[in-house]
Amino acid sequence: VQFANLSTYAQDLLWDFGDGNSSTETDPEHIFAGPGSYLITLSVQNACGSSLFSDTLELLPPAVADFDLDFSGGCVPFDVQFSDLSTGMITSWEWSFPGGDPASSDQPNPTVTYNTPGLYDVSLTVSNAQNSDQLTLTGLIEALPFPTADFSFVLSGDTVFFTNLSSPPGLSYQWTFGDGSAPSAQTNPLHVYPDTGLYEVSLVVNNTYCGSVASATVEIVPTAVGTLSPAEAIGIRPNPTGGLLYLSGLPARPTAVRLWDLRKGNIRNWEINGPTGTVDLEGLPPGLYLLEVRLPNGAQWTKVVKN
Structure with missing residues (x-):
């Protein structure tokens, strides 16, 4: 604490800081051990006499911003209850809630609603009579859209x-x-x-x-894997196969061909231009697969065995 001597006509000065320490400097600076109430006394004198002045110094603990919350995320809309945990005889609070409603608050324990998906920061600035402190947590609030199953x-x-x-x-x-x-x-x-x-x-x-x-x-219901008549059926040979499958009887336009694994779903896709073509099952483990050939009047599904 910096002290200023306002005495007049003083030749000798003695400061008593109320903590067992003293000084004879005119405008001393003193470091106190901690917060508390200190009786500060200044004694002055000259050849004509002496005078004494005393006053109480209240040193507050430093303001330290801190807070907690009940939820850090949810599906919109959802509410978050913030709780002030700051220390230091706090007298004012300034909250900032980007993306929240309200976007700011001067209450110690506000409730905020998040209506829009996003990742949001939260900031708290607290003050007491002597100092202030700020705490900002980046990306603290995760607001997600509610999922829709279909x-x-x-x-x-x-x-x-x-x-x-x-x-x-x-x-x-x-x-x-x-x-x-x-x-x-x-x-x-x-x-x-x-x-x-x-x-x-x-x-x-x-x-x-x-x-x-x-x-x-x-x-x-009982039905054949291939839904086309024999006259319309696409030729797929050899079956079983060690790798390559030869397709014939395809339409002249580009034809989409898909390979399905019975456990993993669609695993490979090709496009064949012209009435014949090949698809390669190289690298796949032996087993049963389904080959889908997309045609103008539907699709042909064929069970294919990979050796």
């Missing part, structure tokens, strides 16, 4: 190809197929049913904070 599916005999239409992207997924099989976490799974019948399929989507579910009934 899907469609295409049947080919006992095989169902599911297309995930959920939003937004970046979710986790759990499919249950209604036949007692293990759930799937794939985005767009392919599932083979053991028997004909009605099956209730559910898709649960989750982000970090919340989730949504969609359900649909799938009916499996």
Whole structure:
């Protein structure tokens, strides 16, 4: 603390700082050990006499900003309760909540609503009678959109190809197929049913904070894998194959060809220009796959065995 002598006609001075320390300087500076109440006394004298002046100095602890909150994220809209944990005999609070409602507050323990997805900072400035302090936490609040579960599916005999239409992207997924099989976490799974019948399929989507579910009934009826007549069927040889498959009877225009793994879904895609072409299964493990050939009047699905 810097002291200033305002005495007049003083020749000799003695400062008593109330903590066992003293000084004879005119305008001394003194460091106190800690917060507290100190009786400061200044004694002055000259040849004509002496005088004494005393006053109490209140030293406050430094203001230190700190806070806590009940939630650091959620699906919009959601509320966050902030709690002031600052120390130092705080007398004022200045909160800043970018992206929040309200965007600022002078209350010690405000409640803020977040309505728009985003990553938001929070700042608190606190003050007492002698100093102030600020604490800013970057990216503290994570506000996510509420997920919406949705899907469609295409049947080919006992095989169902599911297309995930959920939003937004970046979710986790759990499919249950209604036949007692293990759930799937794939985005767009392919599932083979053991028997004909009605099956209730559910898709649960989750982000970090919340989730949504969609359900649909799938009916499996006896049908051939290829839906085209023999005259229209595309030739696919050899089957089984060690790698290359030769396709014939394709339309003249570009034809999309897709390969499906029974566990992983769509794994390879090709486009063939002209009535014949090849697709390569090199590098795939031996097993059963489905080859989809997209045609003007639908699609041909063929079970392919990789040796």
